[in-house]
Amino acid sequence: MPKQAEKVRRAPLSRDRILRAAVALADETGIESLSMRNLAQDLGVVPMALYKHVANKDELVDGMIDVVVAEIDPPEAGDWKHAIRRRILSARQVLLRHPWAALAIESRNTATPAVLAYLDSTVEALRAGGFSTDLAHHVMHAMGSRVLGFSQELFDTSRQAGRSGATVPEPPADLPPEMAARFPNLAAIATAASHDGDSVVGPGCDDQFEFEFALDLLLDGIERLHRDGWTSHRTL
Amino acid sequence: MPKQAEKVRRAPLSRDRILRAAVALADETGIESLSMRNLAQDLGVVPMALYKHVANKDELVDGMIDVVVAEIDPPEAGDWKHAIRRRILSARQVLLRHPWAALAIESRNTATPAVLAYLDSTVEALRAGGFSTDLAHHVMHAMGSRVLGFSQELFDTSRQAGRSGATVPEPPADLPPEMAARFPNLAAIATAASHDGDSVVGPGCDDQFEFEFALDLLLDGIERLHRDGWTSHRTL
DNA sequence: ACCTGAACACCGTTCAAGT
DNA sequence: ACCTGAACACCGTTCAAGT
Numbered sequence: 001m002p003k004q005a006e007k008v009r010r011a012p013l014s015r016d017r018i019l020r021a022a023v024a025l026a027d028e029t030g031i032e033s034l035s036m037r038n039l040a041q042d043l044g045v046v047p048m049a050l051y052k053h054v055a056n057k058d059e060l061v062d063g064m065i066d067v068v069v070a071e072i073d074p075p076e077a078g079d080w081k082h083a084i085r086r087r088i089l090s091a092r093q094v095l096l097r098h099p100w101a102a103l104a105i106e107s108r109n110t111a112t113p114a115v116l117a118y119l120d121s122t123v124e125a126l127r128a129g130g131f132s133t134d135l136a137h138h139v140m141h142a143m144g145s146r147v148l149g150f151s152q153e154l155f156d157t158s159r160q161a162g163r164s165g166a167t168v169p170e171p172p173a174d175l176p177p178e179m180a181a182r183f184p185n186l187a188a189i190a191t192a193a194s195h196d197g198d199s200v201v202g203p204g205c206d207d208q209f210e211f212e213f214a215l216d217l218l219l220d221g222i223e224r225l226h227r228d229g230w231t232s233h234r235t236l
Numbered sequence: 237m238p239k240q241a242e243k244v245r246r247a248p249l250s251r252d253r254i255l256r257a258a259v260a261l262a263d264e265t266g267i268e269s270l271s272m273r274n275l276a277q278d279l280g281v282v283p284m285a286l287y288k289h290v291a292n293k294d295e296l297v298d299g300m301i302d303v304v305v306a307e308i309d310p311p312e313a314g315d316w317k318h319a320i321r322r323r324i325l326s327a328r329q330v331l332l333r334h335p336w337a338a339l340a341i342e343s344r345n346t347a348t349p350a351v352l353a354y355l356d357s358t359v360e361a362l363r364a365g366g367f368s369t370d371l372a373h374h375v376m377h378a379m380g381s382r383v384l385g386f387s388q389e390l391f392d393t394s395r396q397a398g399r400s401g402a403t404v405p406e407p408p409a410d411l412p413p414e415m416a417a418r419f420p421n422l423a424a425i426a427t428a429a430s431h432d433g434d435s436v437v438g439p440g441c442d443d444q445f446e447f448e449f450a451l452d453l454l455l456d457g458i459e460r461l462h463r464d465g466w467t468s469h470r471t472l
Numbered sequence: 473a474c475c476t477g478a479a480c481a482c483c484g485t486t487c488a489a490g491t
Numbered sequence: 492a493c494c495t496g497a498a499c500a501c502c503g504t505t506c507a508a509g510t
Contacts, residue, residue, distance in 0.1 A: 186359060
């Protein structure tokens with residue numbers, strides 16, 4: 001009887017409960033330290049119990065991605081540019097909450113159903129805005145991962161493995177002296193960002209600004225192509 | 237004496253020889269099946285021998301990235317737009333030869349020296365073209381990983397883990413029927429690409445076209461900002 | 473029939489014992 | 492002093508033995 005009671009104490013395992021626990025664990029400790037074994041331990045369960053609900057670790061990660069993508073706001077009504085811009089910025093907020101997700105999405109070789117649904121509704125917004133399927137197609141490629149709210153920042157000091165990066169503000173972004181000597185041009189743009197006179201955000205790059213800068217650069221270019229009736233047939 | 241001879245038969249280990257073997261192994265079998273142990277076996281050496289030349293696996297991968305980045309053509313002379321465009325397309329060719337490299341670069345939390353040098357020379361080209369450090373800075377962020385020749389193709393069917401993707405041409409890209417029903421807009425753009433009347437490339441997406449489409453969209457937008465004397469101070 | 477512990481085939485890396 | 496085999500602390504997953 002006490003044995004029975006102990007067993008019943010925990011909510012029964014379910015795919016959903018496993019995925020939620022996995023997302024929480026990856027958020028806290030980073031995805032590289034998420035293992036079937038310590039996920040099971042977190043759930044108070046023997047490792048093999050997970051395999052009743054997920055086929056293997058790859059399928060677990062797929063499920064985790066779907067949980068994250070489901071957090072993105074549904075599309076708004078209104079003109080295509082505004083709707084897509086808002087949705088992408090929402091996606092960005094979601095991915096900031098789950099720093100492991102961008103890399104996880106990229107490392108899958110096939111998109112998950114939730115990602116496909118997200119992409120589909122984005123194409124839908126373009127077509128509703130009068131885009132030809134031709135232009136919509138190229139636009140989707142051009143947006144790349146940015147459509148899902150992330151871009152790989154090649155010199156992003158904040159993307160520390162594991163840590164839930166968004167929380168800790170950047171320290172002053174000046175390059176250490178020996179780096180500045182080797183890479184004078186990087187030093188110049190880093191310094192420009194740090195000591196930008198009327199910048200309210202303080203030292204370091206304002207990631208939100210950079211993201212919106214790139215996003216609007218793309219959206220403005222796309223709008224121009226759309227307005228001009230761009231076609232891929234023998235044009236470029 | 238024969239023992240001695242056997243030992244001498246293989247070229248002596250060196251960091252360079254290790255890195256080259258690791259790149260070759262990753263190119264052939266994918267980076268997920270690259271281990272210290274089977275790299276050592278490839279080199280006819282005991283695993284621990286590698287640790288004389290690389291501190292650990294992370295440093296090995298950093299070294300591999302530097303080998304790849306070194307294959308990118310040096311910058312050409314000429315106007316900034318042409319020079320940067322050519323260099324990025326060269327980077328793309330290099331990354332196509334090493335399909336594992338893009339993800340490896342992204343998953344590092346700090347850029348390697350060779351990557352920094354590459355970025356630095358790109359900034360140099362912008363500044364030589366008359367860009368303010370301010371604009372050059374935002375431009376680098378906007379280019380994101382595209383500056384290194386890759387973009388994450390979220391619905392790229394060719395990015396199979398392991399296989400050296402560039403070799404095998406795409407099969408017809410129509411979505412399977414049950415996918416087409418669930419994601420009608422994706423089906424529409426996929427079909428548009430497949431059955432594009434005067435397309436020479438045949439079925440499927442022409443990845444090179446898509447990459448250049450996005451690259452030129454960005455470069456044209458950047459040129460426009462540059463020409464108009466764009467500044468971040470209270471503009472956006 | 474269901475569940476699960478032990479086992480298998482791997483990892484990266486430490487360390488002490490061998491030369 | 493150098494090199495390296497065995498060992499350690501992990502993996503994901505299989506499988507047969509237990510209930």
